[in-house]
Amino acid sequence: MPPLYERDLAAVASVLHLRFYPLATTKGEGAWLVEEGGRRLLDMTAAFGAAGLGYAHPAVVEAVRRAAGEMAGVSALFGASPEVVGFAEELLALLPGGTDRKVYIGHAGSDANTAAIRAARAGTGRSRVLSFGGSYHGGLGESQGVSGVYVAGGLRPEPGLAQVPYPHPYASVLLPDVLDQVDRELSAGDVAMVIVEPVTNDGGVIVPPDGFLKGLRERCDRYGTLLCADEVKVGLGRTGTLHAFEREGIVPDVLTLGKTLGGGLPLSAAVLPAEVDAAAEGAILLTTIGNAVCAAAGRAVLSTIASERLWTRAEVLGDRLLTGLRALAGKHPLIGDVRGRGLTIGVELVRDRETKAPAKLETALTVYRAFELGVLTDYVGPGSNVIELTPPLILTEEEVDLAVEVIDAALSDVEAGKVPESVIGPYKGW
Ligand SMILES: Cc1ncc(COP(=O)(O)O)c(C=O)c1O
Known part of the structure; x- marks a missing residue:
């Protein structure tokens, strides 16, 4: 666990926690957050949507500097x-x-x-x-x-x-x-x-x-x-x-x-x-x-x-992301449904496609494993079994493809039993 995360646990109230993994970052740029030590993480959550324009967008930085000075x-x-x-x-x-x-x-x-x-x-x-x-x-x-x-x-x-x-x-x-x-x-x-x-x-x-x-x-x-x-x-x-x-x-x-x-x-x-x-x-x-x-x-x-008419980017990139994720359903029995509109997309994981029983544990493990592999996601839904993707609107095609690749790898690792249940212990998620 990074030292910054330990300091956070010691000083910042858990009243405000909604944690899925030990995320501790010192810098953000575009769709990426940078951990202590320099590892770069592609943020497919945009911090629950709050970083919709990505991190440190130049137009925002400039406006804030000017307004704070005035x-x-x-x-x-x-x-x-x-x-x-x-x-x-x-x-x-x-x-x-x-x-x-x-x-x-x-x-x-x-x-x-x-x-x-x-x-x-x-x-x-x-x-x-x-x-x-x-x-x-x-x-x-x-x-x-x-x-x-x-x-x-x-x-x-x-x-x-x-x-x-x-x-x-x-x-x-x-x-x-x-x-x-x-x-x-x-x-x-x-x-x-x-x-x-x-x-x-x-x-x-x-x-x-x-x-x-x-x-x-x-x-x-x-x-x-x-x-x-x-x-x-x-x-x-x-x-x-x-x-x-x-x-x-x-x-x-x-x-x-x-x-x-x-x-x-x-x-x-x-x-x-x-x-x-x-x-x-x-x-x-x-x-x-x-x-x-x-x-x-x-x-x-x-x-x-x-x-920049960013809604048109959201439509194009959302279609690409949806298509990439839907293609994974053929090889991952855990995937029950992939749905979304533009850049708000959910991947519902189920134990059984007939009964649609929520694969709650597997969802938490997949989200954790994707974090280990360098992509940030979270999960939502009454069964805590829908991986949520709400990335920044300034995403690129390459970043979309990388996210699909990492989610694919994370699902494979979970399905192969390579991600122990103990990793998610302290992270209650949604
Ligand atoms: C649809 C919707 N409305 C309202 C809110 C509340 O916003 P905030 O967390 O900024 O208070 C959220 C937060 O997730 C939301 O998703």
């Missing part, structure tokens, strides 16, 4: 600064559906979704929220209380929460049944907002059938409910369009963003209808929200993604 403001609670106002204006300009919207600027996906829920309740005068099984919207407050993964784990849900299964073809959860349940819940007229991930990651990287978002849009319109697309993880190009919701030709009322948005800094956004925002003045007050340095990073991220 320090035009550290809190939008307190007043206006050019970086924060510019960030909000530039984000709104990238959205369809008119300009009558306002931007909450936060630190994390969790507070952006909490802001969205509070504003929706204030703006509609209704209290209930509808979310989906297996969803992840945050680790704090209201965003946690509507997250399917936490509710399934025993956390007390938000009062009045309606939860409906996420449509999942591989698990035979069918779209018409899901939409019928949504209809029943919304028809009472007391649901303020439906919150949905256009592709759900932590629930097992599930790509819903076409028509899901459209079906939600129609029902929300029918019952006067707001529709929130939580694009914290899959927004800003990752799924092959700038906004994931574009694929279905709908526009949500509320959009939340985070992770990639900050270029590695803590930055999130909730785009709200102006009249909803007006009903919720001061509903979420965290001192350093609307921080000028983070906003400057966000402006650099938005302009890089738009000018």
Whole structure:
């Protein structure tokens, strides 16, 4: 174990651990992290998506340097600064559906979704929220209380929460049944907002059938409910369009963003209808929200993604990655399903392709072995058996091929019984 990791264990609280292997790095560059001692690791997680533009992207470095030197403001609670106002204006300009919207600027996906829920309740005068099984919207407050993964784990849900299964073809959860349940819940007229991930990651990287978002849009319109697309993880190009919701030709009322948005800094956004925002003045007050340095990073991220049309890269590279991984299914009986959209991809490992029984241990061992071989991945899903790949959007073809090669080798080693169970002992994972 590297000395830096030991110091981390001694000083940094395990309250914040989500560890899959002893990762300790001293530098990042592009899609790569560098360990103490110089070993280079290809990061196919982008740190759970937060390094969506890769590490130390020159545009972000330059923007942060300049903004930190100017320090035009550290809190939008307190007043206006050019970086924060510019960030909000530039984000709104990238959205369809008119300009009558306002931007909450936060630190994390969790507070952006909490802001969205509070504003929706204030703006509609209704209290209930509808979310989906297996969803992840945050680790704090209201965003946690509507997250399917936490509710399934025993956390007390938000009062009045309606939860409906996420449509999942591989698990035979069918779209018409899901939409019928949504209809029943919304028809009472007391649901303020439906919150949905256009592709759900932590629930097992599930790509819903076409028509899901459209079906939600129609029902929300029918019952006067707001529709929130939580694009914290899959927004800003990752799924092959700038906004994931574009694929279905709908526009949500509320959009939340985070992770990639900050270029590695803590930055999130909730785009709200102006009249909803007006009903919720001061509903979420965290001192350093609307921080000028983070906003400057966000402006650099938005302009890089738009000018380089990184969503087209995500589509091309995602197809290559999906094809490469699907080709492995022929030789690895552990692979039950490979699915994804753009650069958000899941590889579900099963004990038996008939029963689809989750290969939980083998998944943890494969992820560990890939780390030993130089590629970072993680795993998600209710059975902890879906290898998750959400690499930086600036990946190259060669890096995609390397990742496939290493996952192939890791699976072979696990299947051959070469990776002892003891290696994953201290790493609880997801
Ligand atoms: C879809 C989605 N929403 C919200 C969040 C919460 O974001 P954060 O961890 O930045 O609070 C996450 C985090 O994984 C997420 O995947």
